Every structure is written in C-alpha cells, then in structure tokens.
Amino acid sequence: MDAATQRFIRIGTASIGLIGLDIALNSIAQQEVSESKAVDFLFAEISRQNYIPPGNTEKYRDALLTAYRKHCRLATEEEGLIIRIFGTGCVSCNSLQTLVIELLDRLKLAADIEQIYDPDEIGRAGVTRTPALMINGTIKSAGLMPTPAQVEQWIQEV
Numbered sequence: 001m002d003a004a005t006q007r008f009i010r011i012g013t014a015s016i017g018l019i020g021l022d023i024a025l026n027s028i029a030q031q032e033v034s035e036s037k038a039v040d041f042l043f044a045e046i047s048r049q050n051y052i053p054p055g056n057t058e059k060y061r062d063a064l065l066t067a068y069r070k071h072c073r074l075a076t077e078e079e080g081l082i083i084r085i086f087g088t089g090c091v092s093c094n095s096l097q098t099l100v101i102e103l104l105d106r107l108k109l110a111a112d113i114e115q116i117y118d119p120d121e122i123g124r125a126g127v128t129r130t131p132a133l134m135i136n137g138t139i140k141s142a143g144l145m146p147t148p149a150q151v152e153q154w155i156q157e158v
Helices: 021-029 035-049 057-071 091-107 119-124 148-157
Strands: 006-011 014-019 081-086 111-116 132-135 138-142
Touching: 006 021, 006 057, 014 035, 021 035, 021 057, 035 057, 081 091, 091 111, 091 148, 132 148, 138 148
Parallel strands: 081 111
Antiparallel strands: 006 014, 081 132, 132 138
C-alpha cells in the first residue's frame, strides 16, 4: 500500500499541499472514466483527508482536473510552464530567478514563476539545499547555480 504523502498543486494563486492526492490520482488513472467522474472521485478522496475552505470547491475541482490531466498526460499547452525557485533571497537565489526570466524572454516563452522564501514550504517541497529550481513539479537543481545552457535544456524538455 502506498503511503499518503503530500503533493503540491496550484489552487488559484496559492500552492497547496494535499495529502493523498498521488494515491487518488494513481487509483483513478487506472480506470476508464470521464474527466467529470475523475474529478468527482478526486474531490471526494481529497476532502476526506484535507480541509477544503468553504466557497473554494470550484477552485479545488479545477486544480484537481488540471492535476488529473497532467497525471494522464492530457495536459494542454495552455496550462503551461510552472517554475518555482526556492531560496532565502540570497544573491544566488535572485541570480537564478534573473537567469530564468532572461532565458524565457530569449526563448519567447511564458511561465508562471514563483520564488519561495518560506523555509517550511521549501522543506515541504523536498528541497534540502538552495538555490533550487523546480520545473513543472520536478526539482532540476539544488544547492548550486546551474548554467544557462542547463536551464534552457530543462525548459525545452517540458
């Protein structure tokens, strides 16, 4: 049996950690169901283990649909590139953000870029060394400044 781990997804403008999302995604992905049934299942499973603030049901359902599509590789291009930079605001962390923005500009790509300063959120994301770069949920580097060529390759792999 899988252990219930926390997985972060974007709900509105916030990154929210949800317990049991990976297990629920793996479970529903093995079945042939419509997207609406998948979202119903995911929302029911997530609601059992996580607090869903009143009035935010639709935001959570939209985020779960996006997570389901990504999990099943049905994500559309419009859901885009999500880049998270983890660090305390040091020179290296800020330089990494500048590098990413300059590369995106040169490649003429749009991305949702978020810089995470909170040590608790950095730890929850599994980052142990900063600066760290996460692209679409995958940590690409931690503890060192990647070269522009490396970052460009990682962005183009997505």
